[in-house]
Amino acid sequence: MERELLLECQRNDRNAQRKVYEKMAGKLYAVCRRYLKNDEDIEEAMADSFYKIFTRINQLQNPDIFEAWARKIAVNECLQKLRTSRELHISLEEDHAFSAGSVSEQGSFEKDILSLLNFLPEGCRAIFNLFAIEGYPHKEIASMLSISEGTSKSQLNFARKRLQQLMVSHNI
Template identity: 80%
Template sequence: MEQELLLECQRSDRNAQRKVYEKMAGRLYAVCRRYLKNDEDIEEVLADTFYKIFTKITQLQNPETFEAWARKIAVNECLQKLRSNKGLLISLEENFIDHSEGTTENISLEKDILSLLNFLPEGCRAIFNLFAIEGYPHKEIAAMLSISEGTSKSQLNFARKKLQELLVNQNI
């Protein structure tokens, strides 16, 4: 992100904020989509994310870290939404829908895998995203979600196994 554009955002320049929104909305939407299923929730979290970005942008010390900083805000907003909805961790025994009838659409493997994340319980999906995609260690995940490291590891293991099953069932 251009340093001058971010400086203009720090001065609450609406035009600069619009440009930042246009550059970042797609990326942050994709982050939110990995954590949340409901489009209304995603839009709400995305709006909350940009509100926090623009109201706290003066706290950004290094403009070079803007994108990582914005992603972290989006992840935290998603986790807050998951907690407020119904509690983050879902029982490992939760029933899953059999999705063995694959579609004939020829889309990329990455999109296929990301769409399969929607079939995981919210807790497993959040932990998988935090560990495998965002790169957080189990200790930080446990602290963020107020769970034990062991729970984080077991939820990640469960998510991986369930994703493997879904991949096999989808012939991906």
């Protein structure tokens, strides 16, 4: 992100904020989509994320890490949404029905994998995203979700196994 654009955002310049929004909206939408299924929840998490980004941008000391900082805000908003809308249940028994037509046959491998994440239980999906995609260590995930490190590790293991099963059943 351009330093000057971020400085203008720090001065509450609405045009600069609009430009930052336009540059970041797609990236943050993808982050939110990995955690939340409901479009209304995604939109709410995005709106809350951008609100926090623009109201806290003065706290950003290094403009070079803006995108990572903004992604972290979006992840935290999604986790908060999961916690408040319905308890973030970590369960190995919860499973979601799926049909063979649910995954795009012509989509890219990455898109297919990301769409399969929707078939994981909420807790497993959140842990998989935090560990495999966002790169958080188990200790930090455990702290963020108020679970033990062992639970984080077992949920990640369950998510990986379930994704492998889904990939086989969908010929991915």
